[in-house]
Amino acid sequence: MRSPRRPPPPPAKIADVARLAGVSVATVSRALATPDVVSEATRERVLAAVREIGYTPNIAARNLRARKSMMVLVVVPDISNSFFADVLRGIDEALVAENYGLIIANLGQRPEQEARYVNLALAGQVDGVLLLCGHILTGGGRKLTDAPVPIVAACEIIPGADFPQVEVDNRAAARAAVEHLIGLGHRRIAYLSGPRANILDRARAQGYADALAAVGPADPAWIIEGDFSFHAGTKAAQALAALPAGSRPTALFAASDEMAIGFIKTARGLGLAVPADISVIGFDGIDYADFCEPTLATVYQPRRILGAAAADLLIGLMTGRDKPHAQIKRVETQLWARASAGPLVIREG
């Protein structure tokens, strides 16, 4: 008894097309890859044959032969983080325009996964690697930098790396944010930090210090340790609300919008007015900063552009247009003045 449903025919190969078109496999290959080098008539016949049997080139074979994959490995710490989601979009747009595909390495909280992706690169399965994770992958006793493919890092800079990197100028952007508060008359300005070991936080903290130093040493830094999370904002608000009005900062620079929003929501719940009692400025420029109440002043990071810039750098290396060398490219941030940061209000004591 025969199987009721015949197994699907094996996919057509280049030889099948060649036979049908009455030409050699080389001619088929040329007609597809470099059409202008075959005669018009032949080309037509080949393309007709391709259509007729529904031929699609086997990419594994092509990769093997051509020693390239037209794929880029993008390493993200957490794909569900909306910051990276936006960066990925910029990367995708740039890469797709040059016909590269995207393989995602989502690290999550699984450092043991790194080996897998190191191998991918080592094995030549990708033509380039984009590192958004702030460190060089290692695993199985080997480093990603041993792989024979170009690397570009973005978002979190890797100090000392000898390949191109892209970031926003966190220090200058933070300074601009604090200067905005200073311009509004504030002098007692607190900084709600990220994790203190984090490289982004260190740069933003420096920018905060820069701005304060510029108006004189009389106004010491006032750092509240946070971790970028909404909850850290909540805790900071509770701490500050407990202080008497006179000894409270009049403004707060938060290292992330999420903390700023947590701070504002909680502070208002505890009876502090924003910006009347305390002005707040965040960092990131998330969509929600414009939706909350009051709207959140913040520093916008152009996430898509950041991703696209990194991808463009990588494309330059992959195509051989550029030579790899250590460099740090900076993309511009924007200061978004909004309702949560207002002029200093002098209260009668």
Add this chain to the structure above:
Amino acid sequence: MRSPRRPPPPPAKIADVARLAGVSVATVSRALATPDVVSEATRERVLAAVREIGYTPNIAARNLRARKSMMVLVVVPDISNSFFADVLRGIDEALVAENYGLIIANLGQRPEQEARYVNLALAGQVDGVLLLCGHILTGGGRKLTDAPVPIVAACEIIPGADFPQVEVDNRAAARAAVEHLIGLGHRRIAYLSGPRANILDRARAQGYADALAAVGPADPAWIIEGDFSFHAGTKAAQALAALPAGSRPTALFAASDEMAIGFIKTARGLGLAVPADISVIGFDGIDYADFCEPTLATVYQPRRILGAAAADLLIGLMTGRDKPHAQIKRVETQLWARASAGPLVIREG
């Protein structure tokens, strides 16, 4: 003059390992793929040789020979949408656990890109496809379903598809949301819709109608057309605030949290209290629903679980464990009662 920096040596191949270990390439292959079939001593020698020259198998060659890629194509409408970012995380977790990699197809607003991804599947570059985009890809005159690889769809169901699909039960979930409002005493309940052609909106609208019908025909549907966006919520609030209190709905079911939040923010700005003047419940369960003021009642969609469920179904098909057949798997939603939905307040008229 010699180049100061020698070109990197070509990556080691299996023959190099074989030579160093004093065995045949076949033995090396076996020592790596099926270690238990070679003698202990040989295996040791091979592995030592592998380490010594830093050998990594060429995956393109393996794929060509083995006719599989251990890669899955995941098609998303918009990678920067945080809904899909979460679903992707669930997919990644399930896939990585089975040693599959992820190739991302981000459609964006570029339907012309579809052909590229159809070809990827047709060419056997991936072992399976996960469709999160609500339709079957086409391009270059061919359909994705022509490809010899299993397909699973998720999020937006594709009617009539003959492969497995995963979704939340939008109709039942919407009904539960509206029943929550009804349980709080509300009867004049409006529905702020998504795009009316959208399949998700159609299901949620039905759930809304179901719930209303259950309490009697005396309470007609009241549908405000939206599009899932914050701005649509804003417009709806303006429209309702313009109405006299007595002829306004006392509760609103929004088809997305973003609309619900836009609605609440605007309504409050216009002097309407939430929930006292109007109760609001959303749909999605985004993080921000818990951060806004008041906290947003909503229907939580388990995005990660949805992704993982779809990936598991696909893994079953790819490994041949299951046979493909039309089926719709539903994952459970959760009703999150929160401050924005409160008991009906009877005002003296």
Add this chain to the structure above:
DNA sequence: ATGAAAGCGCTAACAC
């Protein structure tokens, strides 16, 4: 338990 050898499907010299 191990080796020899035949391809997987394609591209790129090299010939004509």
Add this chain to the structure above:
DNA sequence: GTGTTAGCGCTTTCAT
């Protein structure tokens, strides 16, 4: 402009 052919690096019979 077109055909012939030699691999790309690996897995997997089939022998031994």
